[in-house]
Amino acid sequence: MTIYQNNSADYQHHSSDKSNRNPAIALGEINAQQLSIRLGTGVSEFEAVQAVDFNIQPGEFVCLLGPSGCGKSTLLGALAGHIIPANGVLEVDGQTINGPSPERGMVFQHHTLFPWLNVVDNVAFGLKMRGVNKAERHAQALEMLQQVGLHDVANRWPSQLSGGMQQRVEIARVLINKPRLLLMDEPFGALDAQTRLKMQQLLLDIWGRIRTTLVFVTHDIDEALFLADRILVMSPRPGRFIENLPVNFARPRTTELVTTPEFMQLKRHCLDLLSHEEGRQLPRLSPLGLPPQTRIAV
Amino acid sequence: MASFKKTNASPTRITTAGMQLGSVAACVLVWHFASTLRIDLGIITFSNVPTPQAVVSAIWQLLQSNALLPHLGSSLARVFSGYVMAAIVGVTLGLVIGRSRKAENWLMPPLELLRPIPAVAWIPLAILMFPSSEASMIFITFTGALFPILLNTIHGVEAVDPRLIASSRSLGASPRAILREVVLPGALPSIFTGLSIGMGTSWFCLVTAEMISGQWGIGYYTWSSYVIQNYADIVVGMLLIGLLGMGSSWLIKRIGDWLTPWYRLQGKS
Numbered sequence: 004m005t006i007y008q009n010n011s012a013d014y015q016h017h018s019s020d021k022s023n024r025n026p027a028i029a030l031g032e033i034n035a036q037q038l039s040i041r042l043g044t045g046v047s048e049f050e051a052v053q054a055v056d057f058n059i060q061p062g063e064f065v066c067l068l069g070p071s072g073c074g075k076s077t078l079l080g081a082l083a084g085h086i087i088p089a090n091g092v093l094e095v096d097g098q099t100i101n102g103p104s105p106e107r108g109m110v111f112q113h114h115t116l117f118p119w120l121n122v123v124d125n126v127a128f129g130l131k132m133r134g135v136n137k138a139e140r141h142a143q144a145l146e147m148l149q150q151v152g153l154h155d156v157a158n159r160w161p162s163q164l165s166g167g168m169q170q171r172v173e174i175a176r177v178l179i180n181k182p183r184l185l186l187m188d189e190p191f192g193a194l195d196a197q198t199r200l201k202m203q204q205l206l207l208d209i210w211g212r213i214r215t216t217l218v219f220v221t222h223d224i225d226e227a228l229f230l231a232d233r234i235l236v237m238s239p240r241p242g243r244f245i246e247n248l249p250v251n252f253a254r255p256r257t258t259e260l261v262t263t264p265e266f267m268q269l270k271r272h273c274l275d276l277l278s279h280e281e282g283r284q285l286p287r288l289s290p291l292g293l294p295p296q297t298r299i300a301v
Numbered sequence: 302m303a304s305f306k307k308t309n310a311s312p313t314r315i316t317t318a319g320m321q322l323g324s325v326a327a328c329v330l331v332w333h334f335a336s337t338l339r340i341d342l343g344i345i346t347f348s349n350v351p352t353p354q355a356v357v358s359a360i361w362q363l364l365q366s367n368a369l370l371p372h373l374g375s376s377l378a379r380v381f382s383g384y385v386m387a388a389i390v391g392v393t394l395g396l397v398i399g400r401s402r403k404a405e406n407w408l409m410p411p412l413e414l415l416r417p418i419p420a421v422a423w424i425p426l427a428i429l430m431f432p433s434s435e436a437s438m439i440f441i442t443f444t445g446a447l448f449p450i451l452l453n454t455i456h457g458v459e460a461v462d463p464r465l466i467a468s469s470r471s472l473g474a475s476p477r478a479i480l481r482e483v484v485l486p487g488a489l490p491s492i493f494t495g496l497s498i499g500m501g502t503s504w505f506c507l508v509t510a511e512m513i514s515g516q517w518g519i520g521y522y523t524w525s526s527y528v529i530q531n532y533a534d535i536v537v538g539m540l541l542i543g544l545l546g547m548g549s550s551w552l553i554k555r556i557g558d559w560l561t562p563w564y565r566l567q568g569k570s
Contacts, residue, residue, distance in 0.1 A: 085467050105473035115468035119486040119563045128482075132473040162566045180472065291467055 031183035031216030038091035053241035066227035074242025080290030108177030359533035383442030395454025445506030446499035453495025457488030493557030504546035
């Protein structure tokens with residue numbers, strides 16, 4: 004954190020300059036330079052992400068693809084602000100990330116809906132934190148639930164919903180804050196194949212309407228190719244990008260796409276990129292760091 | 302999950318109630334035969350145990366004597382005061398200790414030291430520390446209720462899923478809002494477990510507390526009956542404490558169920 008505080012004034016100046024020139028400019032640009040993230044302490048400390056450089060444009064849909072434990076979730080955790088990088092620059096719209104913010108919404112693999120709030124109150128949580136009154140936040144939350152096709156379960160408890168519905172509520176809860184970034188950590192990884200396909204299409208549909216920058220972590224090549232504008236392929240430990248792969252299939256995309264020769268060709272290419280890593284099993288990392296790190300500083 | 306195992310026998314509500322009543326009746330029956338036949342097994346003897354009939358007539362006498370209400374009233378007031386204070390102190394300390402490692406390091410060692418001290422050992426100090434015997438009695442019921450409430454609150458706070466806290470921060474929750482909107486409701490089922498156990502242990506300490514009492518209280522009634530060798534009355538006092546303790550624990554549990562409606566649903570879906 005302290006390392007790039009020296010630079011941050013510089014970049015803030017830069018960003019205000021930019022917004023003065025063109026106030027209507029789209030938000031959600033990510034810039035990372037020589038970014039390194041270390042996890043663990045003492046002798047068990049290791050570099051999860053090593054000196055990566057990347058830039059993601061406002062409104063772009065980028066997938067981070069790589070095998071389990073390669074550091075893609077860790078990188079996502081740093082974007083969310085849950086993990087503080089050891090070195091380098093990590094900025095959104097010129098501002099250094101130094102903690103979680105409603106501007107950077109995060110969706111985990113398993114939902115994190117509050118079990119003690121019903122669906123509509125879960126979705127309205129971000130508005131409540133901003134001090135929006137109850138009638139207004141319920142109205143907005145219902146509208147958001149309509150967007151994900153779930154307005155009819157507004158009064159249920161999260162535990163009464165299916166896995167796919169829970170993730171849709173989770174997405175609605177994040178989007179109600181109108182985030183610059185939507186960060187998703189294998190959000191459909193725990194769903195069955197059929198539901199996963201539906202959720203992918205729903206996500207593309209929502210993203211078509213609410214153009215936010217989307218960073219999507221997955222180890223599923225099909226999923227990455229189907230969803231993304233661009234795929235950043237990562238190698239495991241230390242996590243580095245081994246390929247920056249543009250995916251230029253036309254949108255809107257349908258499930259027919261996955262059987263086209265062009266899709267197959269790109270899939271073959273991705274398989275080749277990831278194949279030489281076979282046989283190395285690393286423990287899954289999470290956007291909150293290492294598993295034993297249960298307490299989160301407030 | 303737990304209910305799944307129980308539903309194997311799939312009893313209806315009526316047969317369940319019948320079984321529960323039957324088990325109580327069986328206990329009374331065993332007591333009846335053991336005491337009327339004056340069974341002596343060497344290591345345990347029932348020859349001096351009052352019979353159920355003697356106890357029933359003692360209950361009847363107590364009901365006739367107009368002494369029951371003042372006894373009940375004083376005991377309820379003491380247990381209630383001690384318990385409410387234990388709930389406030391226990392939940393507050395539990396939230397602080399559960400959230401902050403620093404507070405845990407500072408507060409837990411003395412609390413762990415005080416925890417194993419039984420209520421009866423507190424009597425002399427309680428008399429020395431508090432100007433009125435009423436306050437010392439309340440203090441003793443307080444010590445009984447405090448630790449289950451405190452430990453269950455700490456456990457509940459520490460068991461709150463860190464991902465929920467991370468998510469709430471990403472949704473814009475301030476540290477205070479995290480405590481109020483995430484940690485407290487997340488720990489609430491466990492807090493109510495503590496409150497329910499604490500209610501029981503508070504009654505548990507009542508006889509001890511009311512050893513100091515001069516005149517009134519169920520605990521005092523039980524203890525003084527022993528002193529004057531009125532054995533049937535001892536059992537009456539014991540039964541009253543058991544009933545009141547069970548009833549108030551049940552009440553706390555119901556309040557807890559009512560305040561945590563989501564909790565019963567979990568695991569059933």
